[in-house]
Amino acid sequence: MTQIDPAPTKGTLHLRVGSPFDVRLEGIAVDVVPLRAGLSAKHLDVAVGQDTTLEVEAGDYLIEARLPSGAVASATCSVTPASTSEALLPLPAPPHEWLAFTRLVARPERADRRARYDSQPWRPRTPADVQAGMAIVSARGEAWACPDGQSFVEPPGGRGRRVLCDLGTDERLSSCILRPDAGWPYTYDEQLFLRITPPCSQSSLLVLPVPWFLDAQLAPLQVLWTGGRIPAVIVQDPGVGAVLAYLDSGDTAAARRSADAIADKAERILFDKVKNPVAAAGGAYVLLRLGQLAKLHDWVGNLAAWYPALPDGAILRATQLLRTSPAAEVKEEVTRLLVRAAQGGYPVYTEGVRLLASSLRLLASDDAPAPQVADALKAAQSMEAHASADSMFTWLDE
Amino acid sequence: MTLTFSSPPDNPGTHVLAIGVGVYPHLVGGAGAPASDAAAWGMKQLSTPPGSAIEVARWFIDEHRNPACPLASVELLVSASVDAPFRPSRGPLAQQDVAIEHATQQNVVAAIKRWKKRLDGDEQSTGVFYFAGHGMQSGLSSFLLSETFGSDDDATMKDAIYFTGLHLGMERCLARRQIFLIDACRNAPQALTSRVAAAGGGAGADPVIEPRVGAHPSTLPRDAPIIYSTASEAAAFGPAGGLMSYFTSALLRALRGAGWDDGDDPWNTWVLRTDSLTRHIGNLMQLDSELHGSSFQAPRAGGDAQSFILHVPPPATPPRIPIAVQAARSDPASLKVTLGASVQQMQPSSSPWELELEAAPGYQIDADFADGARLSARLSARPTLRKATVVPGGAT
Numbered sequence: 001m002t003q004i005d006p007a008p009t010k011g012t013l014h015l016r017v018g019s020p021f022d023v024r025l026e027g028i029a030v031d032v033v034p035l036r037a038g039l040s041a042k043h044l045d046v047a048v049g050q051d052t053t054l055e056v057e058a059g060d061y062l063i064e065a066r067l068p069s070g071a072v073a074s075a076t077c078s079v080t081p082a083s084t085s086e087a088l089l090p091l092p093a094p095p096h097e098w099l100a101f102t103r104l105v106a107r108p109e110r111a112d113r114r115a116r117y118d119s120q121p122w123r124p125r126t127p128a129d130v131q132a133g134m135a136i137v138s139a140r141g142e143a144w145a146c147p148d149g150q151s152f153v154e155p156p157g158g159r160g161r162r163v164l165c166d167l168g169t170d171e172r173l174s175s176c177i178l179r180p181d182a183g184w185p186y187t188y189d190e191q192l193f194l195r196i197t198p199p200c201s202q203s204s205l206l207v208l209p210v211p212w213f214l215d216a217q218l219a220p221l222q223v224l225w226t227g228g229r230i231p232a233v234i235v236q237d238p239g240v241g242a243v244l245a246y247l248d249s250g251d252t253a254a255a256r257r258s259a260d261a262i263a264d265k266a267e268r269i270l271f272d273k274v275k276n277p278v279a280a281a282g283g284a285y286v287l288l289r290l291g292q293l294a295k296l297h298d299w300v301g302n303l304a305a306w307y308p309a310l311p312d313g314a315i316l317r318a319t320q321l322l323r324t325s326p327a328a329e330v331k332e333e334v335t336r337l338l339v340r341a342a343q344g345g346y347p348v349y350t351e352g353v354r355l356l357a358s359s360l361r362l363l364a365s366d367d368a369p370a371p372q373v374a375d376a377l378k379a380a381q382s383m384e385a386h387a388s389a390d391s392m393f394t395w396l397d398e
Numbered sequence: 399m400t401l402t403f404s405s406p407p408d409n410p411g412t413h414v415l416a417i418g419v420g421v422y423p424h425l426v427g428g429a430g431a432p433a434s435d436a437a438a439w440g441m442k443q444l445s446t447p448p449g450s451a452i453e454v455a456r457w458f459i460d461e462h463r464n465p466a467c468p469l470a471s472v473e474l475l476v477s478a479s480v481d482a483p484f485r486p487s488r489g490p491l492a493q494q495d496v497a498i499e500h501a502t503q504q505n506v507v508a509a510i511k512r513w514k515k516r517l518d519g520d521e522q523s524t525g526v527f528y529f530a531g532h533g534m535q536s537g538l539s540s541f542l543l544s545e546t547f548g549s550d551d552d553a554t555m556k557d558a559i560y561f562t563g564l565h566l567g568m569e570r571c572l573a574r575r576q577i578f579l580i581d582a583c584r585n586a587p588q589a590l591t592s593r594v595a596a597a598g599g600g601a602g603a604d605p606v607i608e609p610r611v612g613a614h615p616s617t618l619p620r621d622a623p624i625i626y627s628t629a630s631e632a633a634a635f636g637p638a639g640g641l642m643s644y645f646t647s648a649l650l651r652a653l654r655g656a657g658w659d660d661g662d663d664p665w666n667t668w669v670l671r672t673d674s675l676t677r678h679i680g681n682l683m684q685l686d687s688e689l690h691g692s693s694f695q696a697p698r699a700g701g702d703a704q705s706f707i708l709h710v711p712p713p714a715t716p717p718r719i720p721i722a723v724q725a726a727r728s729d730p731a732s733l734k735v736t737l738g739a740s741v742q743q744m745q746p747s748s749s750p751w752e753l754e755l756e757a758a759p760g761y762q763i764d765a766d767f768a769d770g771a772r773l774s775a776r777l778s779a780r781p782t783l784r785k786a787t788v789v790p791g792g793a794t
Contacts, residue, residue, distance in 0.1 A: 033778075070680070386595065
């Protein structure tokens with residue numbers, strides 16, 4: 001008897017989201033959509049510049065990569081049985097290499113168009129305009145001017161901190177890249193701020209998400225503004241950047257398409273809290289937003305205990321307790337955490353400011369709130385009143 | 399009470415509250431005694447919120463479909479310069495003229511409480527809150543201004559809803575799925591925001607459903623997205639003298655198909671999910687801005703949200719997708735759109751061309767110019783929108 005193998009119906013698809021520059025970004029949502037009904041779509045989580053291989057039924061496919069910036073790269077591809085097909089999704093080239101990462105996670109054009117309608121638009125015309133209003137300010141109120149675009153800023157007091165302000169402009173946008181020096185002995189006991197004072201306008205303070213460690217190195221931060229009042233702050237972290245940016249842009253569908261992957265990634269970021277506690281707090285906020293409370297484990301408790309100068313840890317732990325435990329059992333602990341957070345500086349993330357104020361408001365609504373809740377709520381409401389809702393990192397009007 | 403649609407409340411259902419405030423007697427141009435700071439605030443009468451709220455209510459009554467959570471109630475409050483009755487197409491009041499209550503502070507507060515009470519009937523119900531009118535943002539706090547805003551100089555925010563508090567307080571509602579659609583400016587004048595910032599928190603505005611510690615009526619997590627029509631501290635726009643805002647126009651197009659999703663069964667089973675709605679609305683508004691020069695505004699998402707299905711179109715109802723086709727040359731061309739054996743021929747006009755095509759793969763688009771040149775493109779029409787550039791030889 002002769003056995004006849006059935007003809008193969010599947011083929012292999014190699015796909016690659018390609019950038020003209022050497023840039024890494026994980027967590028890109030890719031849809032592989034068959035161009036006829038009856039076949040299944042596939043939803044992937046891929047990295048820019050890396051090959052991804054999958055097996056699909058033979059047929060024609062539309063492949064779309066949705067970037068956190070909102071841009072879409074697409075290609076069509078025919079897959080034939082028992083063969084391999086290639087699909088390259090080219091990303092648009094930014095005008096400068098230093099914008100390669102930024103253009104993946106942010107869409108400055110949108111902000112730029114919006115800025116035309118701001119009641120008090122601020123458009124720095126030259127780098128000099130920008131530099132004139134920049135300073136680095138510590139939580140203790142010490143300020144260091146940033147005299148020119150290529151200078152190291154040496155803070156007084158010999159604590160060894162320095163920040164390189166690297167200003168650049170093109171026709172559309174202005175940018176400041178903060179590159180903490182690798183030898184920076186950060187002790188987690190003090191927050192750093194970037195102050196920007198636009199001409200003829202009130203100044204604002206950005207809570208810098210530092211130190212942001214990436215592979216044991218300090219990652220650069222980019223502050224990007226296009227004339228709007230609120231700049232985009234971008235952490236050039238290929239593992240975390242997309243997760244935060246999808247949620248910041250409101251494209252939670254992209255996050256949901258690879259929800260498990262993103263939640264797993266956020267869980268891993270939180271697990272690695274010792275390597276990067278600031279990123280861990282961001283990962284925990286993502287898990288809260290996605291409703292993945294179980295993936296917080298007791299790690300946010302560790303974040304709160306080990307890094308008391310990072311108010312986000314205490315806020316996250318208090319939020320976790322409020323959402324998962326009977327209020328009567330945890331009220332005392334939640335009160336302690338939130339009061340400490342309100343008195344301990346500014347949360348790095350705007351989400352932290354929101355949760356701090358709303359959780360304290362909940363405590364204040366209790367029949368018998370602890371006496372210190374009122375003062376803590378007042379402080380939180382002050383932060384809430386001066387924070388910018390559209391900034392991922394806390395950005396406060398002074 | 400202006401309940402324009404209701405059905406028996408014993409099952410999970412979708413409960414809609416739509417509010418449109420175009421008339422503010424105490425603001426600039428209003429018929430009442432002006433607030434003492436009205437001129438400094440500069441906020442005027444609005445033309446688009448009444449029509450926007452009515453059209454949203456009408457869409458839910460006429461077109462909303464969700465077998466797991468069918469439409470159960472639609473309550474409508476409208477403050478317009480001319481009162482007009484609302485005639486629902488179906489329900490107990492079908493084809494009857496229903497008088498619509500004004501969106502005064504008292505009426506809005508009462509309507510929100512009734513809406514919450516209806517949603518307390520079933521954990522699986524869905525709440526839809528739509529507001530169009532003046533709004534403001536102070537820091538992270540959002541406020542919605544009712545018709546009577548400015549009536550009390552000693553308590554400015556008394557006639558405003560403290561929306562941030564309302565959203566938080568709705569955690570106490572049994573229904574776990576709630577969506578909040580806010581079509582309002584978020585850039586109130588400094589004279590007003592500074593007063594609010596100084597007061598802190600709700601600044602005297604009413605959250606209506608105040609948050610309470612430990613008040614979780616359900617063990618299910620709440621899925622409660624907010625879609626703001628514009629970015630923080632930015633204005634929301636509508637066409638001058640128009641009847642619908644740019645945001646609500648885009649929202650309705652998204653609800654009618656441009657925002658549908660077929661992720662689980664491509665080209666075949668369509669649903670509208672909440673988590674992609676902000677992106678779809680934003681893309682439609684951007685297209686409007688590019689093609690028609692309308693003021694650009696970027697909608698923003700907020701709230702703790704995962705994803706739920708708001709609308710399930712009838713089977714075999716592919717959506718219609720807006721398509722923008724561009725050519726390198728601007729002289730008029732006749733456009734031919736081919737899909738299989740189906741051919742649509744359009745009158746000569748200039749690039750860019752704005753089309754609306756049924757969702758399908760493999761459209762061939764040919765632009766034939768007077769000098770005999772032909773530029774072509776191939777594209778797949780999928781939500782939200784597609785942009786195609788016609789070129790010699792017809793590359794995709």
